[in-house]
Amino acid sequence: xxxxxxxxxxxxxxxxxxxxxxxxxxxxxxxxxxxxxxxxxxxxxxxxxxxxxxxxxxxxxxxxxxxxxxxxxxxxxxxxxxxxxxxxxxxxxxxxxxxxxxxxxxxxxxxxxxxxx
Amino acid sequence: xxxxxxxxxxxxxxxxxxxxxxxxxxxxxxxxxxxxxxxxxxxxxxxxxxxxxxxxxxxxxxxxxxxxxxxxxxxxxxxxxxxxxxxxxxxxxxxxxxxxxxxxxxx
Numbered sequence: 693x694x695x696x697x698x699x700x701x702x703x704x705x706x707x708x709x710x711x712x713x714x715x716x717x718x719x720x721x722x723x724x725x726x727x728x729x730x731x732x733x734x735x736x737x738x739x740x741x742x743x744x745x746x747x748x749x750x751x752x753x754x755x756x757x758x759x760x761x762x763x764x765x766x767x768x769x770x771x772x773x774x775x776x777x778x779x780x781x782x783x784x785x786x787x788x789x790x791x792x793x794x795x796x797x798x799x800x801x802x803x804x805x806x807x808x809x
Numbered sequence: 810x811x812x813x814x815x816x817x818x819x820x821x822x823x824x825x826x827x828x829x830x831x832x833x834x835x836x837x838x839x840x841x842x843x844x845x846x847x848x849x850x851x852x853x854x855x856x857x858x859x860x861x862x863x864x865x866x867x868x869x870x871x872x873x874x875x876x877x878x879x880x881x882x883x884x885x886x887x888x889x890x891x892x893x894x895x896x897x898x899x900x901x902x903x904x905x906x907x908x909x910x911x912x913x914x915x916x
Contacts, residue, residue, distance in 0.1 A: 727905075729853075737845075737853065737896055739905040753904050787852055794900040795843035797864070799852040 694718040694798040696788045701803030708778050708807070714771040714788030714800060721769040722746075727791045728762065728773050730784035731802075740786070741773065742793060751793075756782075778807045811835055811899050815908035821916040828884040830911045832897035837877045841901035844873060844882050847910075848893045856895075857882065887913070 700712040712728070728740040741762040742751045750762050761774040771788055785804050789796035812835040822828045832842070840860040845853040855864040857873040860880055870885040884891055892915055897908040 736909050737898070737907040739898075739907065742905070751903055794841070795855065795858050795898060796845070796853070797855055799854070801852050 694790060696790065696798060696800030698786065698788050698800045698803040701786065701805045703806045703808065704778055705809050706779060706807055709774070709776045710778065710805060712773040712775065712786055712788075712803060712805070714773075716769045716771065716788075716790070719790065721764075722766040725791050725793050726762075726764060726771045727789045727796060728771075729787045729789055729796060729799075730782075730805075731787070732781075732784045735784075738784075742791060743771070744793065749793075775805070778805075780807050783807045810904055811838060811902055811906050813897055813899055813906050813908035815895075815897060815911050817911060818909070819912045819914060821914050822887050823916045824889060825886050826916075828887055828891075828913055830882040830884075830895055830913070832875075832880040832882070832908050834878045834880075834899055838899040838901035840876045841899060842873075842875070842880050843898045843900065845896045845898065846891075846893045847896065853896065884913070 695717045697715045704710050725744050727742040743762045747764050759777045763772045785802040787802045788800040790798040814833045816831045842860045844857040847853040861873040872883045874881050894910045894912045896910045
């Protein structure tokens with residue numbers, strides 16, 4: 693059974709940084725692309741970033757490009773999202789998702805990031 | 810960026826009735842479309858990919874159709890567990906984009 697467990701969310705001031713982690717199990721992590729998708733309170737879904745199975749290709753939404761960095765560690769089956777220069781509009785639940793480069797097959801339960809002074 | 814538009818925003822349906830949800834893309838996405846279901850306080854769940862291929866474990870009462878710019882998700886006979894928000898998502902191009910969602914509520 694696929695399991696994705698996000699951690700690292702919390703309250704951070706505008707301009708601050710946060711690093712999200714996603715521990716993956718139940719599948720061959722190194723064979724799949726992985727993604728982050730976020731959902732602001734009471735709003736819809738917004739794709740944030742995707743990394744290929746090898747880590748050699750990364751993709752970002754314009755809204756986070758230059759501020760967020762996606763990475764992965766296949767030795768520990770963990771996906772990361774380094775978030776810098778955080779803004780109020782980055783406040784959301786961040787979901788980790790198992791994906792090809794295409795759609796999002798399995799989702800974690802999410803971690804809440806709140807950007808506020 | 811491909812804009813995905815879902816309609817209606819809210820659909821009121823009685824249990825046992827049929828529900829038809831629409832998703833339109835601002836340009837062709839071929840059949841590169843997925844549908845997700847999200848219940849309150851839960852993560853989204855993949856229902857459909859390739860516009861019409863059900864994901865593992867999804868009941869046959871869910872069906873998808875369409876290609877190009879116009880897509881439909883049909884729930885043939887609504888069960889209590891189907892009342893939720895449904896999102897479509899295109900994966901034909903970057904950035905991946907979602908529709909705004911359709912909330913299916915009990916009439």
